[in-house]
Amino acid sequence: MVYLVRRTANSVLLLLLTVSFVFVAGRMIGDPALNMLGPGATDVALEKLRRAAGLNDPLWQQYIRYVANLLQGDFGVSYRFGFSVLPSEDLDSLGQPVIDIVLERLPATFLLAAVAMGIAVPSGILMGVVAAAKPRSLADRVVTVVALAGVSVVQFWLGLMLIVFFSVQLGWLPTGGYGGLEHAILPALTLAARPIGRIAQIARSAMLDEMSKPYIVTARAKGAHEWRVVFLHALKNAAVPIITMIGDELSALLTGAILVEKIFAWPGIGLLIIDSLTRSDLPLIQASIAVVAALVVLVNLLVDLSYRIVNPRIKLGTEN
Amino acid sequence: MTATPAVSVDSLRVEFPTKGGSFVAVKDVRFEIMPGEILGVVGESGSGKSVTSAALLQLTKFSAGRVVAGSMRLVRGDGSIVDLRRSDERRMRNVRGNEIGMIFQEPVIALNPAYTIGWQLSEGLRIHKGLSGKEANASALELLQKVRISNPKRRLKQYPHELSGGMCQRVVIAMALACEPRVLIADEPTTSLDVTVQAEILSLIALLRKETGAAVLLITHDMAVVAQMADRVVVMYRGEVVEEGSVRQILHHPRHSYTRALLAAVPKIGEMTGTDGPKRMKIASQSGKEFSPAVASEEPLLEVRELTKRFPVRGGILRRVVANVHAVECVSFGVNRNETLALVGESGSGKSTVGRCILRLEEPDSGELTFEGQNLLTLSRAGMRNQRRHMQIIFQDPYGSLNPQMRLLDQVAEPIRNYRLDKGTAVEDRVASLFDRVGMPRSFLRRYPSELSGGQRQRVAIARSLALNPKFIVADEAVSSLDVSIQAQVLNLMMELQADLGLSYLFISHDMAVVERVSHRVAVMYQGRIVEIGPRASVFGSPGHQYTKTLLAAVPRMDPDVSFADIEVQARALPSPIRSVDHQPSSSRYREILPGHFLLRNDLY
Numbered sequence: 001m002v003y004l005v006r007r008t009a010n011s012v013l014l015l016l017l018t019v020s021f022v023f024v025a026g027r028m029i030g031d032p033a034l035n036m037l038g039p040g041a042t043d044v045a046l047e048k049l050r051r052a053a054g055l056n057d058p059l060w061q062q063y064i065r066y067v068a069n070l071l072q073g074d075f076g077v078s079y080r081f082g083f084s085v086l087p088s089e090d091l092d093s094l095g096q097p098v099i100d101i102v103l104e105r106l107p108a109t110f111l112l113a114a115v116a117m118g119i120a121v122p123s124g125i126l127m128g129v130v131a132a133a134k135p136r137s138l139a140d141r142v143v144t145v146v147a148l149a150g151v152s153v154v155q156f157w158l159g160l161m162l163i164v165f166f167s168v169q170l171g172w173l174p175t176g177g178y179g180g181l182e183h184a185i186l187p188a189l190t191l192a193a194r195p196i197g198r199i200a201q202i203a204r205s206a207m208l209d210e211m212s213k214p215y216i217v218t219a220r221a222k223g224a225h226e227w228r229v230v231f232l233h234a235l236k237n238a239a240v241p242i243i244t245m246i247g248d249e250l251s252a253l254l255t256g257a258i259l260v261e262k263i264f265a266w267p268g269i270g271l272l273i274i275d276s277l278t279r280s281d282l283p284l285i286q287a288s289i290a291v292v293a294a295l296v297v298l299v300n301l302l303v304d305l306s307y308r309i310v311n312p313r314i315k316l317g318t319e320n
Numbered sequence: 321m322t323a324t325p326a327v328s329v330d331s332l333r334v335e336f337p338t339k340g341g342s343f344v345a346v347k348d349v350r351f352e353i354m355p356g357e358i359l360g361v362v363g364e365s366g367s368g369k370s371v372t373s374a375a376l377l378q379l380t381k382f383s384a385g386r387v388v389a390g391s392m393r394l395v396r397g398d399g400s401i402v403d404l405r406r407s408d409e410r411r412m413r414n415v416r417g418n419e420i421g422m423i424f425q426e427p428v429i430a431l432n433p434a435y436t437i438g439w440q441l442s443e444g445l446r447i448h449k450g451l452s453g454k455e456a457n458a459s460a461l462e463l464l465q466k467v468r469i470s471n472p473k474r475r476l477k478q479y480p481h482e483l484s485g486g487m488c489q490r491v492v493i494a495m496a497l498a499c500e501p502r503v504l505i506a507d508e509p510t511t512s513l514d515v516t517v518q519a520e521i522l523s524l525i526a527l528l529r530k531e532t533g534a535a536v537l538l539i540t541h542d543m544a545v546v547a548q549m550a551d552r553v554v555v556m557y558r559g560e561v562v563e564e565g566s567v568r569q570i571l572h573h574p575r576h577s578y579t580r581a582l583l584a585a586v587p588k589i590g591e592m593t594g595t596d597g598p599k600r601m602k603i604a605s606q607s608g609k610e611f612s613p614a615v616a617s618e619e620p621l622l623e624v625r626e627l628t629k630r631f632p633v634r635g636g637i638l639r640r641v642v643a644n645v646h647a648v649e650c651v652s653f654g655v656n657r658n659e660t661l662a663l664v665g666e667s668g669s670g671k672s673t674v675g676r677c678i679l680r681l682e683e684p685d686s687g688e689l690t691f692e693g694q695n696l697l698t699l700s701r702a703g704m705r706n707q708r709r710h711m712q713i714i715f716q717d718p719y720g721s722l723n724p725q726m727r728l729l730d731q732v733a734e735p736i737r738n739y740r741l742d743k744g745t746a747v748e749d750r751v752a753s754l755f756d757r758v759g760m761p762r763s764f765l766r767r768y769p770s771e772l773s774g775g776q777r778q779r780v781a782i783a784r785s786l787a788l789n790p791k792f793i794v795a796d797e798a799v800s801s802l803d804v805s806i807q808a809q810v811l812n813l814m815m816e817l818q819a820d821l822g823l824s825y826l827f828i829s830h831d832m833a834v835v836e837r838v839s840h841r842v843a844v845m846y847q848g849r850i851v852e853i854g855p856r857a858s859v860f861g862s863p864g865h866q867y868t869k870t871l872l873a874a875v876p877r878m879d880p881d882v883s884f885a886d887i888e889v890q891a892r893a894l895p896s897p898i899r900s901v902d903h904q905p906s907s908s909r910y911r912e913i914l915p916g917h918f919l920l921r922n923d924l925y
Contacts, residue, residue: 215432218424220379222417222444222495236434312479313433 007304011297016067018293019286023066026282027059035280066286075099075290076283098287102272106291108178109268112261113253115181115188120195121246125235127196128203128242132211133230143200150197159190159263176265187264191257195249202245206238213237239310247303251296324395325352326502326535327376327420332390334368334375336383345371345385346559353535355502358526360550360567361539362582364803365774368559369539373505376404376537377420378412394419397502418448421496421534423525425508427488431480437464437491438476444498463494467524485667486517490524497528504529505537510545514666515830519874522549541803543586544833544876547571555579567880585808587833588878589860596857598660598838600815601808614819616659616840621824622678622792626907627651627687629673633898646897647673648684649848650908655792658818660825662835662856664871665845668897671828674845675794678826679711680704691792709739712785716797718777722769728780729765735787754783758813775806782813786821796828811838832875836860841916844868848897849908854917864919 026032033049034041050056054065069076075098124147131143166186167175174183210216211234219233220226258270265271269288276284307314334346346368353359363369374380375387392404394415402415416422424430432440441463442456451459457476464472467490480488489509496504506525510518526549529536538549546553546567553570555563555578563576574580584602592599598613628651630644648670655661665671676682678689680696689696696707715721722731732751736742742750752762758779769777778798785793795814799807815838817823829835835842836856843853844867852865863869899905910918 214424214426214429217379217382218422218430218492218495219432219443220382220416221377221422221424223413223415223447224417224443225413225447228447233432233435237432239434311434313481 007301011301014297015290015293019067019070019290020063022286022289023063024059026285027062032280032282036282070290073099075102075287078281078284098281098284099291101284102269102288102291105267105269105272108266109254109257109261109270111184112188112191112257112266112268113250115184116191116253117195117246117250119188120192120199120249124196124199125203125242127200129207129230129235131200131204132207133226135208140204143204147197147200147204150193150195151201152197153193155190155193155259156263158193159187159260162186162189163263176263178265178267183264183266187257187260187266190260190263191253195246195253198249199242199245203238203242206241207234210234210238236310240307240314243303243306243310247299251299254295254299255292324399326355326395327537328352328391328393328395329372329376330391332372332375332392333388334371334380334385335388336385344559346375349390349556349559349561351554351561351564353503353537355535356529356533357552358529358536358538358550360546360553361537361556362541362543362546362553363556364541364582364805366558367556369556370507371559372556373422373507373537373539376505377416377422378404378407378409379416394503414448417444417496417501418499419501420503420505421499421501423489423492423496423504423506423509426512427492428480428485428512430492431488433480435479436476437478437480437483441476441491441495441498444495448499459498460494463498464491466497466528467491467494469494484517485513486520489513489517489521493521493524493528497532500532502534503537504534505539507539508541509538511540511542515832516666516870516874518545518876522876525549542876543571543583543804544588544878547878547880548876548882555582571878571880581805583878585805586878587808587811587831587837589833589836589872589875590877592836592857593861594857596855597840598815600812601837603805603808603812611816611819613815614658614660614822617657619657620654621657621659621692622655622826623688623690624654624674624678625652625688625690627674627677627689628685629670629677629682630685641901643898643900644903646848646899646903646905648677649897649905651687651845651848651850652908653843653850653853655824655826657791657824658822659841660818660827660839662827662829662839662842663845664829664832664835664842666830666871669845670848670897671845672796675713675796675826675828679708679713679794681713709788710791711794712788712790712792713794713796714778714781714785714798716800718774718781718801719769721781722777724769727766727768728772731769732780732784732787735784739788741788751783751787754786757786757817758783759809773806774802775810778802778806778810779813782810782817786817789821790823792824792826794826794828797830798827799834800829800831807834814838832872844871849920849922851920852918853910854914858914858917862914862917864913864917 029035033046033053033055037045037049054062066076078096078098078101127143127147131140134140163175163186166173173186177183207230211230216229216233219229224233254269257268258274260266261268261270262274269292273285273288276288329352330350332346332349333344335342335344349368349372351359361369361372371380371385375385376392380387387405390405394402394404396402396419402411402419404415407415438457438460441460442451445451445456445459460476461472464475469475469487469490475483475487475491483491509525510521513521522545525536528534538546540546550567553565553567554561555570555576557578563570563574563579570579571583574583581603587601597615600611600613627648629648630646632641633643633645634641651674653661663671663674673682677684684697687697691707691711694707696704699707729748729751732754733747736747736750752765755762755765760776760779760783764772764776769780772780798814799810802810811834814825818825827835827839839856841854842856842859843850844859844865845851846867852859852863852868859868860872863872906922909921911921913919
């Protein structure tokens with residue numbers, strides 16, 4: 001419990017730092033009002049937006065206001081969404097709260113990540129374990145090559161190839177868009193390639209390590225079947241690095257699905273970030289990055305907690 | 321007892337494929353073990369003793385070893401025979417753990433860290449006897465009681481890392497016994513354990529042999545363990561059996577020259593009774609000159625006063641110090657010129673920390689260190705660097721203490737270059753003469769550590785420690801990882817160097833027999849304190865402290881007439897030296913029981 005408290009405090013601090021960085025960076029890259037309204041905007045319109053969004057105040061005042069609102073769960077309103085005409089003086093009444101926009105997109109991202117990891121985790125682990133059980137065998141060689149291909153394949157190319165093959169030629173699956181599970185399969189497959197490779201690689205090396213340890217001989221000397229030795233005795237001990245890798249890849253999926261969401265026109269957070277960036281919608285950029293950062297922190301926390309379950313020697317938060 | 325052996329091995333040959341053809345690990349090995357008999361297999365590293373036992377269970381194939389010739393047969397209780405060489409994997413799985421149980425060398429790592437003791441104990445029963453979870457659990461509890469572990473019920477739910485080494489070995493033994501095998505293979509079962517724990521485990525094995533009537537194959541490098549445990553002995557050397565016979569025959573009338581050399585190289589506790597100083601080891605094929613070990617002077621070199629070192633244990637949200645490990649508590653002693661003071665104790669007694677504190681590799685919390693009249697603890701960084709020239713250390717593990725990427729020449733030359741004692745080719749000359757000094761051929765100067773054996777590495781480590789002409793050397797378990805014949809050579813080298821160069825040693829060791837052989841004075845450490853200190857002859861001859869007596873009683877004797885089954889060792893688990901922050905330990909007080917022989921008066925038990 002002590003650990004959870006300290007860990008949560010750290011996480012909040014980390015999130016605050018991330019948000020602050022995005023806040024400052026967003027105001028460093030030129031005049032936000034000008035960025036948003038474009039070079040053709042009149043001075044009157046610019047001034048109107050600045051006043052409405054409080055952009056004329058000193059930076060520190062803006063920052064304090066921003067953080068204070070954040071702590072109350074208020075991420076601000078979008079400069080763009082919710083009104084198409086010139087922003088009026090009363091942004092709050094017209095603009096749509098950015099947090100709603102972000103949360104609306106979350107399920108799509110979650111679905112994609114879940115399907116991708118649902119494919120990657122079992123197949124990656126299985127590949128790595130099989131390879132390590134018989135090092136230098138044919139299976140080992142195949143796994144090594146496939147894993148390397150998975151890690152190094154270009155997502156953009158892979159996505160297009162999958163569309164060409166499964167959607168255009170075979171006509172089995174839709175080329176893109178949001179809908180049921182069949183819409184998720186191709187983007188999830190594209191996303192899964194890298195995690196499969198990484199998980200297979202780490203599972204293989206962790207299992208090779210474990211298989212050379214004395215307790216493996218003990219298990220064999222007990223008369224345990226080789227599959228029992230591999231999957232029961234060794235795999236649980238190899239779990240920590242594998243789980244770490246799964247966590248890393250899941251974080252990468254949540255943050256890095258931008259390209260794939262674009263290819264498949266998948267309305268997740270990645271697509272939202274691209275849209276808000278091209279529109280210079282500062283509050284929306286800030287909110288989506290904050291939410292993604294929170295997800296990454298959460299994933300890491302879950303990973304750390306799961307160590308405790310698979311490895312009894314790890315006592316979180318105590319030194320020994 | 322029936323006349324049919326439980327296991328018979330004949331003309332066994334095991335090979336391992338390597339790049340340059342196959343390596344023959346075991347050749348033409350034959351032996352038999354009768355039910356209820358303990359057969360001791362002794363040999364040094366590389367003698368093939370462990371490979372032989374692994375071959376019995378066809379475990380060699382997992383490390384690419386192949387049995388290429390010979391026969392191995394297991395005779396069941398009903399007279400039916402299992403061919404251990406030709407049985408398929410399915411059949412072998414039924415033999416492993418079920419008919420032949422195995423006990424391993426390092427119990428702590430032989431257990432799976434990720435599962436509970438209960439799960440691992442009952443696994444064999446679930447596999448072989450098809451017991452349900454509940455039945456298996458009940459049997460597991462019974463097994464733990466059988467190996468006389470404390471608090472057996474609680475142990476079932478614990479994980480290996482929560483148990484001490486001795487307890488883990490009891491668990492491993494219980495695991496091997498689970499299916500009541502007819503044959504028990506014990507591969508160096510006590511090598512990694514403290515001597516008092518070793519005595520407990522050996523007497524347990526002897527007792528269980530009586531209770532179960534199992535045939536025991538006891539593999540060890542320790543002649544004394546064999547002497548007290550085995551009925552018959554097989555001596556192995558480079559993959560071959562060089563001699564076989566009853567334990568008395570082997571010990572008292574060894575026929576083969578290797579057996580004789582092996583026996584000569586073992587320091588036997590008690591053989592120094594009636595002498596004062598150290599004595600060189602008798603080595604059959606002695607290279608190097610004769611020498612008489614140094615006589616210690618009366619002139620003090622190092623003085624340690626009330627040395628204390630604690631390691632903080634942190635916890636809580638703010639990582640405050642919540643307790644202290646009292647590693648070294650109020651330790652005082654002196655070392656004279658040309659003298660060897662042995663610091664003996666079991667793991668966790670604080671003996672290594674003392675050695676590290678003296679060189680200030682570890683910063684002591686309090687106390688005084690005087691070296692040649694100079695207070696070491698008040699020295700500046702530069703001043704201490706200067707003093708280190710005169711104080712060197714040899715570590716236990718010669719594999720870890722040499723840099724694998726550096727030529728031996730450069731490793732030994734490094735201290736010389738660091739202190740700019742010589743330049744250019746003079747450095748090389750100096751290293752070459754150091755190599756001569758420790759008995760290493762000069763042709764090795766440009767080699768790398770990986771090309772050396774353990775004994776050769778330790779010689780190089782000694783050469784490096786001598787490079788600065790030190791006056792004082794801390795030898796931290798310097799011979800513990802070496803085979804006995806190599807150990808004897810290195811001990812002789814150390815004694816010879818002492819006699820020639822006037823060195824003083826702080827000889828840190830857990831091995832009472834070695835200590836008896838090499839030291840002038842002995843200090844026994846327990847729980848971070850010295851409980852007894854005095855001249856070697858006096859401490860070994862009339863030990864005063866209960867702990868010293870326990871320690872001495874636990875050392876295996878080279879005497880087949882004293883069986884472990886008869887020895888009652890009062891070993892107790894070392895109490896934890898972790899104390900709360902405000903704990904103020906009393907300072908150590910001693911009384912002199914014999915001239916120069918002091919006993920701790922504080923009550924530690």
